[in-house]
Amino acid sequence: MPTERNIILFDLFGVVARHQRPGALDKMAARCRASTPAFTTAYWACRPPYDAGRQSPPEYWTAVLRRLALPADADTIEELRLTDIDSWSRVDDRMVAYVRSLRGVAEVALLSNIPPDHADAFLAAQPWLHELDHVAFSGRINVAKPAPAAFQHSVDAMRAAPTDFLFVDDRAENVSAAQGVGMDGHLFTDRDELASAIGTWLRRNDPGM
Incomplete structure (x- = not known):
């Protein structure tokens, strides 16, 4: 049964963090x-x-x-x-600030494909990650997106239902995989468009907002 929670599950690279450094x-x-x-x-x-x-x-x-x-x-x-x-060490500071701001209206989690040693370095360099409600790195959970088990890991770890989640990623195959396990999905293009989509999703889940 759905727990009627609002959980926004973010991809890391291409959404909150930059893609690989040019060159x-x-x-x-x-x-x-x-x-x-x-x-x-x-x-x-x-x-x-x-x-x-x-x-x-x-x-x-x-x-x-x-x-x-x-x-x-x-x-x-x-x-x-x-x-x-x-x-792979660069973040989008504007997106980091936006993700942190969402914790006032929803639970915020992260699911990223990243090797274990990269994950250790990222956690050390980006203390804001420790503020999130849940962080899952593929190298630590031993399964990577778009495998359904990667998404199920976050569902189980947060003791939630798939329908409680909005998954945000810049890769269509990952968004489709999340939708396949029952999550809502959003294909990321930019912060302003995402903010509008999240606002609509939250209002749909809580008409009293």
């Missing part, structure tokens, strides 16, 4: 003396088990380097790891 993949490719297209293909092809916490950082970077037929020495792996973490 980061070129920088990592140059460190490996590989072409950017070849490096980018290997980087993303090997990513799913790392995002889901099923590979350690050395295992992930070894897989990337082997796909490029390159040696996987410890110094190279650590340099790539730190460069990668830094490349």
Whole structure:
């Protein structure tokens, strides 16, 4: 049964945080003396088990380097790891302020695809995350969006019903997956459009607002 709670569940990258820093993949490719297209293909092809916490950082970077037929020495792996973490470290301060402001009218949670070591660095650098009602990182819960289990984790952890949630993401496949488990979904484009959509959603759930 629905608990009639209002829970706004945010994606992180592309919504509250910036996408990968421009030029980061070129920088990592140059460190490996590989072409950017070849490096980018290997980087993303090997990513799913790392995002889901099923590979350690050395295992992930070894897989990337082997796909490029390159040696996987410890110094190279650590340099790539730190460069990668830094490349995903930027937030949109305006969106952070908006997300924090919503806690006055709803419960606010976060569900992000992010490897465990990235999650540790992000939590250390962004103390506002500790203010949220729930934070789930794929590398820690061992499942990544758009798998239904990723969304179900937040439902179970918050002792809620799927219908209590509005999920916000910039990727249509993730929004569709959330809707598939019974959540409302919103495809993010910008803050002002999102604020209007959230206002409508809250009024629909609480006509007395």
